[in-house]
Amino acid sequence: MIEVTKPRAIALGYFDGVHLGHRALMQRAVERAKQIGGTSAVFTFDVHPDSVVMGRQVPLLTANAYRTEEIKKLGGVDEVIFGHFDHEMQHMDWRDFIHKLLIGRFNAGWIISGRNNRFGYKGQGNAEGMAIECEKAGIGYDCIEDVKIGGIVVSSTYIRQLISQGDMEGAAKFLGHPYTVSGIVEHGRRVGTSVLQVPTVNLRLPTEMALPPYGVYATRVLVDGQSYIAATNIGVKPTFLDGGAPTIEPHLLDFAGDLYGKMIHVELHKFLRPEMQFESVEALKTAIEENVQQTRDFFAE
Numbered sequence: 001m002i003e004v005t006k007p008r009a010i011a012l013g014y015f016d017g018v019h020l021g022h023r024a025l026m027q028r029a030v031e032r033a034k035q036i037g038g039t040s041a042v043f044t045f046d047v048h049p050d051s052v053v054m055g056r057q058v059p060l061l062t063a064n065a066y067r068t069e070e071i072k073k074l075g076g077v078d079e080v081i082f083g084h085f086d087h088e089m090q091h092m093d094w095r096d097f098i099h100k101l102l103i104g105r106f107n108a109g110w111i112i113s114g115r116n117n118r119f120g121y122k123g124q125g126n127a128e129g130m131a132i133e134c135e136k137a138g139i140g141y142d143c144i145e146d147v148k149i150g151g152i153v154v155s156s157t158y159i160r161q162l163i164s165q166g167d168m169e170g171a172a173k174f175l176g177h178p179y180t181v182s183g184i185v186e187h188g189r190r191v192g193t194s195v196l197q198v199p200t201v202n203l204r205l206p207t208e209m210a211l212p213p214y215g216v217y218a219t220r221v222l223v224d225g226q227s228y229i230a231a232t233n234i235g236v237k238p239t240f241l242d243g244g245a246p247t248i249e250p251h252l253l254d255f256a257g258d259l260y261g262k263m264i265h266v267e268l269h270k271f272l273r274p275e276m277q278f279e280s281v282e283a284l285k286t287a288i289e290e291n292v293q294q295t296r297d298f299f300a301e
């Protein structure tokens with residue numbers, strides 16, 4: 001239970017993917033919360049500001065349904081606050097954002113943001129302005145310097161690019177964890193079990209998420225506190241179907257049983273090959289057997 005009277009140490013940003021830069025901010029928020037005898041929080045928005053401001057959908061690294069859970073789990077903060085990003089929020093003066101919203105409404109006792117963070121109408125608020133206003137209000141402020149890997153600044157935008165190229169190892173390096181797609185297992189058409197004799201669990205890809213290239217991946221599936229390696233196809237199964245929504249279909253290597261209706265998390269570790277339209281079911285089966293071996297080899301290393 002969080003006491004509302006306590007001051008909050010609040011980290012600012014969208015936190016999509018919860019990458020290593022985000023974690024540096026949240027770690028500081030946790031430290032500052034202890035120091036001020038308060039609680040740690042992230043202030044984010046319910047929709048990505050770019051999707052409202054620029055009118056284009058941003059493919060997300062964290063599905064909406066799991067944002068709170070992911071941010072809390074990876075960042076260790078007590079609370080995730082979702083501001084509603086609407087016309088009013090978009091037009092809020094940056095000083096009002098600090099004084100009225102963060103301090104007035106959410107009792108900020110310390111604010112933490114990155115060097116490149118912009119906020120308020122037309123992104124007119126920045127780290128320098130934040131430092132001045134926090135000092136005036138008598139609260140603390142930390143500007144976190146850019147976290148970089150190999151000279152490249154860690155950012156959600158850069159990680160989205162890596163994922164769109166199928167570079168799952170690169171994405172994991174910048175995220176600090178494997179790119180993961182989660183969902184509830186649905187029924188497939190049962191071709192996997194009957195014709196192919198390769199049982200798979202079917203997940204629909206959340207439409208808001210960043211889509212890696214259609215193809216086969218070496219993956220790890222987490223379910224009911226257990227972890228299984230799996231060869232996973234992402235795509236539209238062109239050998240069997242014409243079009244349709246893409247699915248993600250893990251074939252768990254050392255598991256027999258029914259996962260229908262369960263929540264599973266699929267960690268995408270390595271792109272193995274593009275999805276293809278095979279001449280025959282036999283040819284597809286041979287390719288899958290090779291992918292199974294590649295998956296075993298990958299995780300044995």
Ligand SMILES: Cc1cc2nc3c(=O)[nH]c(=O)nc-3n(C[C@H](O)[C@H](O)[C@H](O)COP(=O)(O)O)c2cc1C
Pocket residue numbers: 188189190191192193196198200202216231232233236237238239240249250251274275276277278284288291292
């Ligand atoms: C490791 C793996 C690789 C696959 N590769 C392909 C592929 O390249 N092309 C394709 O059409 N389907 C591919 N599939 C998907 C199968 O076609 C799919 O599992 C089958 O159609 C069963 O669908 P169902 O679960 O809806 O019954 C692959 C499946 C697995 C597990």
Ligand SMILES: Nc1ncnc2c1ncn2[C@@H]1O[C@H](COP(=O)(O)OP(=O)(O)OP(=O)(O)O)[C@@H](O)[C@H]1O
Pocket residue numbers: 012013014015016020021022024025112113114115116117118144145146147148153154155156157158
């Ligand atoms: N590499 C980083 N090092 C330190 N702080 C960062 C880093 N990346 C982002 N931040 C900060 O973390 C907070 C969350 O930022 P946000 O989620 O908007 O990040 P982003 O990854 O830079 O996103 P985008 O790529 O869409 O700009 C912001 O205050 C931002 O300045």
